[in-house]
Structures are given as structure tokens and as C-alpha cells.
Amino acid sequence: MCGTCGCKPHDFYPKSATSRQIKLDISLLNQNQQQATHNRARFQQLRLPVVNLMSSPGSGKTRVLEATLPHLKSLKCAVIEGDLQTRRDAERIKKTGTPAVQINTGKGCHLDARSIDTALDQLDIASLQLLFIENVGNLVCPAAFDLGESLRVVVLAITEGEDKPLKYPDMFYDADVVLLNKMDLLPHLEVNLDDLYDNLKQIQPNAVVLPISAQTGEGIEGWIEWLTQATRKFTSA
């Protein structure tokens, strides 16, 4: 209703206006998908593998990167960091000697393909050989937004409990690998790893699971091996 005279918007339209029904059937994720497809084509052209790291807040995404990057010194890597606020994670990455760009999503609970396109302007991407994206800590929303990445890596800390794959299936369904982090804490926990594996298989029978500790370095070599192998098909012509 207008504040001046109280008229309603439709009072302005002639009474004879004809009404029409239009059938559509358009995905609301289309917009993001188009940008993601564009990003992916750009990465393909550069033969640049891009890894999208996702997890709940605090599962250890940044810690995993801190443990991973020193093993990849022979490659030119960069990291895009997504958080609601602060530049803390980008600062942590820069300490490893790797260039990092921080995206602050403000209220946004996930990164989208457009935010990646914007962040790429701040990187010399033509010179890169491997790009990591650390998504906003959230086990739900990031799963629905393709960024154009080559690989989806989900970090699940064993402190989170064995039921997470059942509660957040989307995330685990699309994962190329699940890093089971904080294995060093196993003696202190009641978590049942067999149940955790069973729950994962219920959602994704082909899931690759790598137990690691980003803290002690346990399992990191196996993860680097997996990563080297998995990125190969994105670097070759």
C-alpha cells in the first residue's frame, strides 16, 4: 500500500488487464550452475585442478591445509578461504608461504560460483598448478552450490560422532573423498568407527575414506598420494 494516499499497487493497472499462466520448470540453482560451468571451463583450459574442502565449523579444514601444503612445495598452490567474517584463516595459510585470498560472505552460509569468479581476480591463476577452496564451515548449504571444482573433499572429525553421514547425506553423497580427521583423539572418544563407516556406505557405497590427523601428521602421506593421483586427470590434456 502506498504511504501517501493508501492506494494498492494494482489500482494503477487497467481493470481489463489480461491474466496469463506461463509454464516454466527452471531450477533456482541454474544461475549458480551456469557460473560454475563457466568457472570449470576456465580451470579446464588452464589444466588447473581445483579442490573444494567442506566440513562443519572446526572439523579442521584449515589445519588440514596447513598440514598438506608443506608436502606440495614442488607445486604452485593457492588457497581461497571462505568464512562469514575475519581474515584469520587466510592469515594462517599465508604463514605456510602459500598465497591466500579471503572471501567474507557476511550472512552467507556457503560460497557460490560467482564469489569464486571474483576471488580469482586476486590470484595469478595462469601460473597456478593446484587451487584449494576452503568453503564456509557448514555441512548443509555448501553441498548445493557447485563452484566449478574438480574434486570435493569432505573433512569429518571423529569428535563429531558416527551419525553425521546419516544426518547430512547430501554432503557425503557427492564427496570424492572423506578425510576422517582428529584420529589422534580416538583414545579419548567413545565414537564407533565401524558404525561411522557403515553409515557412510549407506549414503555413498563407493566412498573413499582416509583416516588422518592434521595435528600429528598421521595419514597425511596417504592423503597426498590420493590427491596427486586424483588431480592427475585434470592436469593432463
Place this chain on the structure above:
Amino acid sequence: MHELSLVEALLDQLTSTAQAEDLQRITALTVSVGTLSHVSTEALRFCFEACQRGTVAESAVLTIESETGHARCPACQREAPAQDWLDCCPYCGQAGRQIIRGRDVRLKSIQGLH
């Protein structure tokens, strides 16, 4: 939740469709939410009603319908409806089915005035 992002995409789509179809305003729309999408219909409606003011769909009535998911069994290869991610194959009881449909949110139709 990402319902707000979806509503932003929805309003962009309504604006461009209204322009392309030469509609003065949109009076009604139907959106389908997949049963496997993890989108809350309450949150979607809330966000839409909070954002529709000042757009071509200012006074539009939103109808939300549910689209049943579909999945293929990795064991017997048969397709069947899936209400939930954990539904096993109704033919052979196998878990871990491949999702074919039902993770999406779609704008199905609009009603508009010329």
C-alpha cells in the same frame, strides 16, 4: 540455510521472465521443492514474503509443492521413488541408491497480468 540465496535467484528469474513475456506484474507462482533437497518450505516462504516487496512479484501468491525424489538401485538397477535419502530399494532392499531427481528447487509456473 540457503533459502535466502534461492529466493534471490527466484526473484531474478521472475523479473527476467516478466520482462521477456511483457507482464506488468506477477500475481501467482508455483515452486516445487524436491523431497531430497533439504530446503525448508517454511523458510522459503518466509524469505520470499520478506523479499517480494518492490519487485514485479510484490503481491504474488506463492504456492509450494513437493516433488518426490527418484533413485536408481546400484544392485538391481531399478528406479523407484525416494522420499528420503535413507530409503532402501523397494524391490531388493539395497541401500546407497543413486539419486536421479528430487534434490532441486524449481520454478514451475507463473501467473501474470499484461
